[in-house]
Amino acid sequence: MINVKNLYHSYNKDDKYALKDVSFEVKEGEVFGCLGPSGAGKSTIMGILTGLLQLQQGEVSVVGYNVKKIKSKMFNDIGVSFEQSNVYSKMTAKENLDFYGKLFDVETADSKALLEMVGLGDKADVKAGEFSKGMKHRLTFIRSMINHPKMWFLDEPTTGLDPAIAADIKDIIKEQQRKGVTVFLTTHNMYIADELCDRVAFIVDGEIRLIDSPKNLKLKYGEKLVDVEYRADGETFKEKLSTTEKKDKQRLVEIVENHEIVTMHTKEATLEEIFIKVTGKGLSHDEAVS
Structure with missing residues:
Protein backbone atom coordinates (compact mmCIF):
# COMPACT_ATOMS: atom_id res chain seq x y z
CA MET A 1 0.00 0.00 0.00
CA LYS A 220 16.08 -9.27 20.36
CA TYR A 221 16.75 -6.32 22.64
CA GLY A 222 14.79 -6.93 25.81
CA GLU A 223 16.15 -8.67 28.89
CA LYS A 224 14.14 -11.65 30.11
CA LEU A 225 13.51 -11.05 33.79
CA VAL A 226 11.34 -12.34 36.59
CA ASP A 227 10.29 -10.42 39.71
CA VAL A 228 9.88 -12.81 42.64
CA GLU A 229 8.53 -11.91 46.09
CA TYR A 230 8.95 -14.50 48.84
CA ARG A 231 8.87 -14.96 52.61
CA ALA A 232 11.85 -16.11 54.67
CA ASP A 233 12.30 -16.03 58.46
CA GLY A 234 9.04 -14.15 58.86
CA GLU A 235 10.05 -11.34 56.47
CA THR A 236 9.16 -10.57 52.86
CA PHE A 237 11.91 -10.17 50.26
CA LYS A 238 11.96 -9.20 46.58
CA GLU A 239 14.49 -10.12 43.91
CA LYS A 240 14.77 -9.42 40.18
CA LEU A 241 16.41 -12.32 38.35
CA SER A 242 17.36 -13.11 34.78
CA THR A 243 15.74 -16.15 33.18
CA THR A 244 18.72 -16.65 30.88
CA GLU A 245 21.72 -16.23 33.22
CA LYS A 246 22.77 -19.56 34.78
CA LYS A 247 23.49 -18.05 38.22
CA ASP A 248 20.09 -16.32 38.35
CA LYS A 249 18.24 -19.43 37.22
CA GLN A 250 19.85 -21.43 39.98
CA ARG A 251 18.92 -18.74 42.50
CA LEU A 252 15.29 -18.81 41.32
CA VAL A 253 15.11 -22.59 41.77
CA GLU A 254 16.59 -22.21 45.25
CA ILE A 255 13.95 -19.62 46.22
CA VAL A 256 11.07 -21.70 44.88
CA GLU A 257 12.22 -24.87 46.63
CA ASN A 258 13.00 -23.32 50.01
CA HIS A 259 10.64 -20.41 50.52
CA GLU A 260 6.98 -19.42 50.37
CA ILE A 261 6.34 -17.55 47.12
CA VAL A 262 4.15 -14.47 47.55
CA THR A 263 4.17 -13.26 43.93
CA MET A 264 6.11 -14.03 40.78
CA HIS A 265 5.91 -12.08 37.55
CA THR A 266 7.84 -12.29 34.31
CA LYS A 267 8.92 -8.91 33.00
CA GLU A 268 9.74 -7.93 29.43
CA ALA A 269 11.23 -4.71 28.17
CA THR A 270 8.83 -2.04 26.95
CA LEU A 271 9.09 -0.58 23.46
CA GLU A 272 10.14 2.69 25.05
CA GLU A 273 13.03 1.03 26.88
CA ILE A 274 14.11 -0.65 23.65
CA PHE A 275 13.80 2.63 21.73
CA ILE A 276 16.10 4.36 24.21
CA LYS A 277 18.53 1.41 24.12
CA VAL A 278 18.69 1.39 20.31
CA THR A 279 18.64 5.13 19.60
CA GLY A 280 19.92 6.74 22.77
CA LYS A 281 16.96 9.10 22.66
CA GLY A 282 14.10 9.49 25.12
CA LEU A 283 10.43 10.20 24.49
CA SER A 284 8.02 12.61 26.12
CA HIS A 285 4.31 12.11 26.75
CA ASP A 286 1.39 14.51 26.53
CA GLU A 287 -1.18 14.83 29.30
CA ALA A 288 -4.81 14.04 28.64
CA VAL A 289 -7.18 16.97 28.25
CA SER A 290 -10.27 15.10 26.93
Whole structure:
Protein backbone atom coordinates (compact mmCIF):
# COMPACT_ATOMS: atom_id res chain seq x y z
CA MET A 1 0.00 0.00 0.00
CA ILE A 2 2.96 2.29 0.63
CA ASN A 3 6.40 2.06 -0.90
CA VAL A 4 9.15 4.54 -0.02
CA LYS A 5 12.69 4.41 -1.41
CA ASN A 6 15.61 6.73 -0.62
CA LEU A 7 13.44 9.62 0.56
CA TYR A 8 15.14 12.92 1.39
CA HIS A 9 13.48 16.20 2.39
CA SER A 10 14.86 19.62 3.29
CA TYR A 11 12.54 22.46 4.30
CA ASN A 12 15.12 25.03 3.21
CA LYS A 13 16.09 23.00 0.14
CA ASP A 14 19.70 22.81 1.29
CA ASP A 15 21.85 20.07 2.81
CA LYS A 16 20.08 20.26 6.18
CA TYR A 17 17.76 17.32 5.77
CA ALA A 18 14.65 16.70 7.87
CA LEU A 19 14.57 13.23 6.28
CA LYS A 20 17.67 11.32 5.18
CA ASP A 21 17.58 8.26 2.92
CA VAL A 22 14.32 6.92 4.36
CA SER A 23 13.09 3.62 2.89
CA PHE A 24 10.24 1.34 3.99
CA GLU A 25 7.07 -0.35 2.79
CA VAL A 26 3.66 -0.85 4.35
CA LYS A 27 1.82 -4.04 3.49
CA GLU A 28 -1.89 -4.19 2.80
CA GLY A 29 -3.96 -4.71 5.94
CA GLU A 30 -1.24 -3.99 8.50
CA VAL A 31 -0.90 -1.27 11.12
CA PHE A 32 2.52 0.28 10.62
CA GLY A 33 3.86 2.61 13.29
CA CYS A 34 6.37 5.40 12.71
CA LEU A 35 7.77 6.06 16.18
CA GLY A 36 10.00 8.81 17.48
CA PRO A 37 10.23 11.95 19.62
CA SER A 38 8.92 15.34 18.53
CA GLY A 39 10.95 16.70 15.62
CA ALA A 40 12.18 13.29 14.52
CA GLY A 41 10.58 13.53 11.07
CA LYS A 42 7.34 11.60 11.58
CA SER A 43 5.02 14.39 10.46
CA THR A 44 7.29 15.21 7.51
CA ILE A 45 6.96 11.63 6.23
CA MET A 46 3.20 11.76 6.69
CA GLY A 47 3.01 15.11 4.90
CA ILE A 48 4.81 13.70 1.86
CA LEU A 49 2.75 10.50 1.81
CA THR A 50 -0.51 12.45 1.91
CA GLY A 51 0.51 15.07 -0.66
CA LEU A 52 0.78 18.02 1.70
CA LEU A 53 4.51 18.31 1.11
CA GLN A 54 6.10 18.10 -2.31
CA LEU A 55 8.33 15.10 -2.97
CA GLN A 56 11.86 16.41 -3.46
CA GLN A 57 14.07 13.36 -3.72
CA GLY A 58 13.28 9.65 -3.72
CA GLU A 59 10.47 7.37 -4.87
CA VAL A 60 7.11 7.23 -3.08
CA SER A 61 3.88 5.47 -3.99
CA VAL A 62 0.65 5.33 -1.98
CA VAL A 63 -2.25 2.99 -2.84
CA GLY A 64 -0.68 2.54 -6.26
CA TYR A 65 -0.27 6.27 -7.00
CA ASN A 66 3.06 7.99 -7.56
CA VAL A 67 3.02 10.99 -5.20
CA LYS A 68 5.33 12.85 -7.57
CA LYS A 69 2.31 13.16 -9.86
CA ILE A 70 -0.63 12.96 -7.49
CA LYS A 71 -4.05 12.35 -9.02
CA SER A 72 -7.21 13.51 -7.28
CA LYS A 73 -8.55 9.94 -7.30
CA MET A 74 -5.93 9.01 -4.70
CA PHE A 75 -7.75 11.09 -2.08
CA ASN A 76 -10.86 8.91 -2.43
CA ASP A 77 -8.78 6.02 -1.09
CA ILE A 78 -7.00 7.68 1.84
CA GLY A 79 -8.09 9.17 5.14
CA VAL A 80 -5.94 11.59 7.15
CA SER A 81 -6.22 12.61 10.81
CA PHE A 82 -3.59 15.06 12.02
CA GLU A 83 -2.61 15.74 15.62
CA GLN A 84 -3.50 19.43 15.24
CA SER A 85 -7.26 19.61 14.66
CA ASN A 86 -8.33 21.84 11.77
CA VAL A 87 -12.12 21.82 11.95
CA TYR A 88 -14.38 24.71 10.91
CA SER A 89 -15.23 26.46 14.18
CA LYS A 90 -18.37 28.21 12.89
CA MET A 91 -19.90 24.97 11.63
CA THR A 92 -21.56 22.37 13.84
CA ALA A 93 -19.97 18.96 14.26
CA LYS A 94 -22.42 17.42 11.79
CA GLU A 95 -21.95 20.26 9.29
CA ASN A 96 -18.18 19.76 9.46
CA LEU A 97 -18.56 16.10 8.52
CA ASP A 98 -21.23 16.63 5.86
CA PHE A 99 -19.25 19.42 4.19
CA TYR A 100 -16.08 17.31 4.14
CA GLY A 101 -17.97 14.32 2.77
CA LYS A 102 -19.01 16.33 -0.30
CA LEU A 103 -15.35 16.59 -1.37
CA PHE A 104 -15.20 12.91 -2.34
CA ASP A 105 -16.40 11.01 -5.41
CA VAL A 106 -17.22 7.88 -3.41
CA GLU A 107 -19.97 6.83 -1.01
CA THR A 108 -19.46 8.40 2.41
CA ALA A 109 -20.32 7.29 5.94
CA ASP A 110 -23.29 8.60 7.92
CA SER A 111 -22.11 11.61 9.94
CA LYS A 112 -24.41 10.91 12.92
CA ALA A 113 -23.16 7.33 13.17
CA LEU A 114 -19.56 8.57 13.19
CA LEU A 115 -20.31 11.09 15.93
CA GLU A 116 -21.97 8.39 18.04
CA MET A 117 -18.89 6.22 17.58
CA VAL A 118 -16.69 8.64 19.57
CA GLY A 119 -19.24 9.87 22.10
CA LEU A 120 -20.19 13.06 20.27
CA GLY A 121 -23.69 12.04 19.25
CA ASP A 122 -25.31 14.63 21.51
CA LYS A 123 -22.99 17.34 20.15
CA ALA A 124 -24.01 17.01 16.50
CA ASP A 125 -25.63 20.47 16.39
CA VAL A 126 -23.04 22.24 18.55
CA LYS A 127 -20.56 24.51 16.78
CA ALA A 128 -17.04 23.07 16.73
CA GLY A 129 -15.68 26.36 18.09
CA GLU A 130 -17.30 25.48 21.41
CA PHE A 131 -15.55 22.12 21.59
CA SER A 132 -12.67 21.31 23.91
CA LYS A 133 -9.33 20.34 22.40
CA GLY A 134 -10.08 16.66 22.95
CA MET A 135 -13.52 16.92 21.32
CA LYS A 136 -12.01 18.62 18.27
CA HIS A 137 -9.45 15.83 18.10
CA ARG A 138 -12.24 13.24 18.08
CA LEU A 139 -14.07 15.16 15.36
CA THR A 140 -10.92 15.28 13.23
CA PHE A 141 -10.43 11.55 13.80
CA ILE A 142 -13.89 10.50 12.58
CA ARG A 143 -13.75 12.97 9.70
CA SER A 144 -10.82 10.96 8.35
CA MET A 145 -13.12 7.91 8.17
CA ILE A 146 -15.94 9.51 6.22
CA ASN A 147 -14.83 8.25 2.78
CA HIS A 148 -14.24 4.65 3.97
CA PRO A 149 -10.48 4.90 3.24
CA LYS A 150 -8.40 1.91 2.20
CA MET A 151 -5.28 3.66 3.52
CA TRP A 152 -5.68 5.47 6.83
CA PHE A 153 -3.11 7.98 8.12
CA LEU A 154 -3.27 8.71 11.85
CA ASP A 155 -1.01 11.29 13.48
CA GLU A 156 -0.92 10.80 17.28
CA PRO A 157 -4.50 9.42 17.32
CA THR A 158 -4.91 9.34 21.12
CA THR A 159 -3.10 12.55 22.07
CA GLY A 160 -5.11 14.77 24.42
CA LEU A 161 -7.77 12.14 25.14
CA ASP A 162 -8.71 10.72 28.50
CA PRO A 163 -8.03 6.97 28.98
CA ALA A 164 -11.62 5.83 28.35
CA ILE A 165 -11.95 7.73 25.05
CA ALA A 166 -8.44 6.70 24.01
CA ALA A 167 -9.49 3.07 24.56
CA ASP A 168 -12.49 3.63 22.26
CA ILE A 169 -10.22 5.11 19.58
CA LYS A 170 -7.90 2.09 19.79
CA ASP A 171 -10.87 -0.26 19.46
CA ILE A 172 -12.04 1.61 16.35
CA ILE A 173 -8.58 1.31 14.78
CA LYS A 174 -8.50 -2.44 15.50
CA GLU A 175 -11.98 -2.88 14.01
CA GLN A 176 -11.02 -1.00 10.85
CA GLN A 177 -7.95 -3.20 10.46
CA ARG A 178 -10.17 -6.30 10.77
CA LYS A 179 -12.17 -4.87 7.86
CA GLY A 180 -8.99 -4.73 5.76
CA VAL A 181 -7.99 -1.08 6.21
CA THR A 182 -4.25 -0.39 6.16
CA VAL A 183 -3.04 2.05 8.82
CA PHE A 184 0.02 4.30 8.94
CA LEU A 185 0.32 5.61 12.49
CA THR A 186 2.76 8.16 13.87
CA THR A 187 3.28 8.47 17.61
CA HIS A 188 5.75 8.98 20.42
CA ASN A 189 3.56 6.87 22.72
CA MET A 190 5.22 3.46 22.73
CA TYR A 191 2.38 1.83 24.67
CA ILE A 192 -0.11 2.71 21.92
CA ALA A 193 2.30 1.43 19.28
CA ASP A 194 2.91 -1.82 21.16
CA GLU A 195 -0.81 -2.48 21.41
CA LEU A 196 -1.78 -1.57 17.84
CA CYS A 197 1.13 -2.04 15.46
CA ASP A 198 2.13 -5.11 13.46
CA ARG A 199 5.47 -3.46 12.69
CA VAL A 200 7.18 -0.30 13.85
CA ALA A 201 9.92 1.95 12.51
CA PHE A 202 12.16 3.82 14.96
CA ILE A 203 12.98 7.25 13.56
CA VAL A 204 15.45 9.73 15.06
CA ASP A 205 16.85 12.92 13.50
CA GLY A 206 15.22 12.13 10.16
CA GLU A 207 16.67 8.64 9.85
CA ILE A 208 15.04 5.24 10.36
CA ARG A 209 17.17 3.22 12.76
CA LEU A 210 15.30 -0.09 12.48
CA ILE A 211 12.01 -1.70 11.44
CA ASP A 212 10.52 -4.81 13.03
CA SER A 213 7.52 -6.14 14.94
CA PRO A 214 7.19 -5.19 18.62
CA LYS A 215 7.45 -8.88 19.53
CA ASN A 216 10.71 -9.38 17.63
CA LEU A 217 12.19 -6.21 19.09
CA LYS A 218 11.45 -7.41 22.61
CA LEU A 219 12.96 -10.81 21.88
CA LYS A 220 16.08 -9.27 20.36
CA TYR A 221 16.75 -6.32 22.64
CA GLY A 222 14.79 -6.93 25.81
CA GLU A 223 16.15 -8.67 28.89
CA LYS A 224 14.14 -11.65 30.11
CA LEU A 225 13.51 -11.05 33.79
CA VAL A 226 11.34 -12.34 36.59
CA ASP A 227 10.29 -10.42 39.71
CA VAL A 228 9.88 -12.81 42.64
CA GLU A 229 8.53 -11.91 46.09
CA TYR A 230 8.95 -14.50 48.84
CA ARG A 231 8.87 -14.96 52.61
CA ALA A 232 11.85 -16.11 54.67
CA ASP A 233 12.30 -16.03 58.46
CA GLY A 234 9.04 -14.15 58.86
CA GLU A 235 10.05 -11.34 56.47
CA THR A 236 9.16 -10.57 52.86
CA PHE A 237 11.91 -10.17 50.26
CA LYS A 238 11.96 -9.20 46.58
CA GLU A 239 14.49 -10.12 43.91
CA LYS A 240 14.77 -9.42 40.18
CA LEU A 241 16.41 -12.32 38.35
CA SER A 242 17.36 -13.11 34.78
CA THR A 243 15.74 -16.15 33.18
CA THR A 244 18.72 -16.65 30.88
CA GLU A 245 21.72 -16.23 33.22
CA LYS A 246 22.77 -19.56 34.78
CA LYS A 247 23.49 -18.05 38.22
CA ASP A 248 20.09 -16.32 38.35
CA LYS A 249 18.24 -19.43 37.22
CA GLN A 250 19.85 -21.43 39.98
CA ARG A 251 18.92 -18.74 42.50
CA LEU A 252 15.29 -18.81 41.32
CA VAL A 253 15.11 -22.59 41.77
CA GLU A 254 16.59 -22.21 45.25
CA ILE A 255 13.95 -19.62 46.22
CA VAL A 256 11.07 -21.70 44.88
CA GLU A 257 12.22 -24.87 46.63
CA ASN A 258 13.00 -23.32 50.01
CA HIS A 259 10.64 -20.41 50.52
CA GLU A 260 6.98 -19.42 50.37
CA ILE A 261 6.34 -17.55 47.12
CA VAL A 262 4.15 -14.47 47.55
CA THR A 263 4.17 -13.26 43.93
CA MET A 264 6.11 -14.03 40.78
CA HIS A 265 5.91 -12.08 37.55
CA THR A 266 7.84 -12.29 34.31
CA LYS A 267 8.92 -8.91 33.00
CA GLU A 268 9.74 -7.93 29.43
CA ALA A 269 11.23 -4.71 28.17
CA THR A 270 8.83 -2.04 26.95
CA LEU A 271 9.09 -0.58 23.46
CA GLU A 272 10.14 2.69 25.05
CA GLU A 273 13.03 1.03 26.88
CA ILE A 274 14.11 -0.65 23.65
CA PHE A 275 13.80 2.63 21.73
CA ILE A 276 16.10 4.36 24.21
CA LYS A 277 18.53 1.41 24.12
CA VAL A 278 18.69 1.39 20.31
CA THR A 279 18.64 5.13 19.60
CA GLY A 280 19.92 6.74 22.77
CA LYS A 281 16.96 9.10 22.66
CA GLY A 282 14.10 9.49 25.12
CA LEU A 283 10.43 10.20 24.49
CA SER A 284 8.02 12.61 26.12
CA HIS A 285 4.31 12.11 26.75
CA ASP A 286 1.39 14.51 26.53
CA GLU A 287 -1.18 14.83 29.30
CA ALA A 288 -4.81 14.04 28.64
CA VAL A 289 -7.18 16.97 28.25
CA SER A 290 -10.27 15.10 26.93
